[in-house]
Amino acid sequence: MGCGDCSRISRLVSKIIFSNYGFCHCCEQAVRFTAAEPWFRDHYICTECGSIPRERALAWAVEHFFPDWRRATIHESSPIERGISPKLKKHCQNYIASQFFPGVKSGVEHQGWRCENLESLSFAGNSIDLHISQDVMEHIFKPDLAFREIARTLRPGGMHIFTVPLVNKSEPTEVCAKIGADGAVEHLLDPEYHGSPVSEQGALVTRRWGYDICDYIFRHSGLFTQIIYLDTLELGIRAEYIEVLVTIKSKILDAGSGEQVSNPGPTKPVASRFFNPVAWLKKTGSKGELSGRIGKQKVEP
Secondary structure, eight states: OOHHHHHHHHHHHTTOSEEEEEEETTTTEEEEEEESSSOHHHHEEETTTOOOHHHHHHHHHHHHHOTTGGGSEEEEESOOSSTHHHHHHHHOTEEEEEEOOTTSOTTOEETTEEEOBTTBOOSOTTOEEEEEEESOGGGOSOHHHHHHHHHHHEEEEEEEEEEOOOTTBTSOOEEOEEEOTTSSEEESSOOOEEOOSSOSSOEEOOEEOBTTHHHHHHHHHOOEEEEEOOOBGGGTBOOSSOOEEEEEOOEEEOTTTOOEEEOOOOSSOEEOOOOOHHHHHHHHOOOSOOOOOOOOOEEOO
């Protein structure tokens, strides 16, 4: 944790409106969680590592859906200096961190970072075990290409575990900005910017995603996605827009060769799969308040 995080934590702790003790999956220790503002998504912090709820939810999901991550080849797009990113960098030998710099070719080092454009990754096919992104996919101009590239580069059995604010919930996803025919940004809604680790201006929001993101990913990549919703104070996970999404590149055993090949995707309408936290709690005997979104969505190929 850097000095900036320490001063941030000190300021916030001085005017606490809520606090509790629990376990943080980012720094993997018993901690105190505090909030100095009612908007928990940005202000309900771990006093040890400075992580916020969505980062802890992501860390939980990585541990439970990809427990062998320490020996995996992991690519994280746009990592930050807190949350799960330092943990991955420290404990995963094959951890690849990248940032996106417009105009710089994917795979090229720039300003001390490897540049990777999610719409056109430099990685070979079937070379990455786990892609991780934190609130990145709402800033992509061509997310169809990004999800397709993630699917291409994942090894069979690999996953994309990520957070993205599903602000439209049950309403259809809205396109906020796009690249016009002349190459300039065309704003379809009032411009909105989020913080960026490499840009003072911030990152422009291009999509206001809804739960239909699962259908979108399937249509453009052929991969199924689960939405995980956690609400457990014991793990410091409570906030709005807290969902973690897990996209899986499944394995199919080829009857002729005995080799595992990636799922080419179904050829008729199927049902999206959603994580069932109630069943998970009963199966594992885990403690904590955990609520889930359970249901099915019809998707078109």
